[in-house]
Amino acid sequence: MAENNAAAFSRETTPGPPAGPADRRRAALAAWAPQFGLRLTTPRLELRVPDEHDLLALAENVAAHGIHDPGHSPFPGAWSDVPPRAAAGRVMQYLWKGLALSRPDYWNLGLVALLDGRPVGVQGLQARGFPQLGEAATESWLVRDKHRQGLGTEMRAAALHLAFAGLGAKYATSAVYEDNAAALAVNKKLGYQPDGIEVQSRKGEAAVLTRWRIDAPQWELSPAAGVRVSCHGLDACRALFGARPQATPSVRQEPT
Numbered sequence: 001m002a003e004n005n006a007a008a009f010s011r012e013t014t015p016g017p018p019a020g021p022a023d024r025r026r027a028a029l030a031a032w033a034p035q036f037g038l039r040l041t042t043p044r045l046e047l048r049v050p051d052e053h054d055l056l057a058l059a060e061n062v063a064a065h066g067i068h069d070p071g072h073s074p075f076p077g078a079w080s081d082v083p084p085r086a087a088a089g090r091v092m093q094y095l096w097k098g099l100a101l102s103r104p105d106y107w108n109l110g111l112v113a114l115l116d117g118r119p120v121g122v123q124g125l126q127a128r129g130f131p132q133l134g135e136a137a138t139e140s141w142l143v144r145d146k147h148r149q150g151l152g153t154e155m156r157a158a159a160l161h162l163a164f165a166g167l168g169a170k171y172a173t174s175a176v177y178e179d180n181a182a183a184l185a186v187n188k189k190l191g192y193q194p195d196g197i198e199v200q201s202r203k204g205e206a207a208v209l210t211r212w213r214i215d216a217p218q219w220e221l222s223p224a225a226g227v228r229v230s231c232h233g234l235d236a237c238r239a240l241f242g243a244r245p246q247a248t249p250s251v252r253q254e255p256t
Helices: 002-008 021-030 052-065 084-101 151-166 181-189 216-220 235-241
Strands: 009-012 039-041 045-048 106-115 118-128 135-142 171-177 193-202 205-215 229-232 252-254
Touching: 039 151, 045 151, 052 084, 052 106, 052 118, 084 106, 084 118, 106 151, 106 235, 118 151, 135 151, 151 171, 151 181, 151 216, 151 229, 171 181, 171 193, 205 216
Parallel strands: 009 229, 009 252, 135 171
Antiparallel strands: 039 045, 039 229, 045 106, 106 118, 118 135, 171 205, 193 205
16 A cells, blocks of 8 residues: 555655746745745645735635635634635635744644636645644635535545655544535545544534544545645655654655
């Protein structure tokens, strides 16, 4: 299975020179914040830390289409249960905050997912005490007109590849309300296992939040491990994320 994972997840260590103004701008940012050099690619998507241009395009897309049906509250904190324009502003604040607060013992990596060059959602990966605990939490969402196309599964698979094959995680977790059918389907499809429940107050009523977990051996055997993912710029970020030393054996090194 290690050989299969090596084929599915490649880490490219010698990126070529920036091709245009946007690439040069990101390279300049990466000199100060190495997350800007991190990039994951899947068969249909590119995932990267958003710069100001990505943030603006994402906010405009959220304002135009929304994230979910009005009145629905699929996420803890109900942060998205507001008019689309207000949700767009909250998305920008969340991504800025994650970038500003990241350090090895606590990081919140928010990756914008681009389809055909246009931001269509966010894939999050967060951890506390990662060097000691080896546990990261996943969360994600897409704008409404990109639902039910398999993109959520693809972007989550990329995050799991980064966590397990790239950073040496022992576990990945997910928390989903029991009435969020789409997110539950992604968890089950990618091999997460039930890990208990928590009853929360949501809009003044009790709501059941289901917890899910997948460990490294389970991931090795899951459909997520078979998704081809390429990773660029990870080595410069390893210290920032507190990557565990056993992270690299199943990762194939490839030049660009």
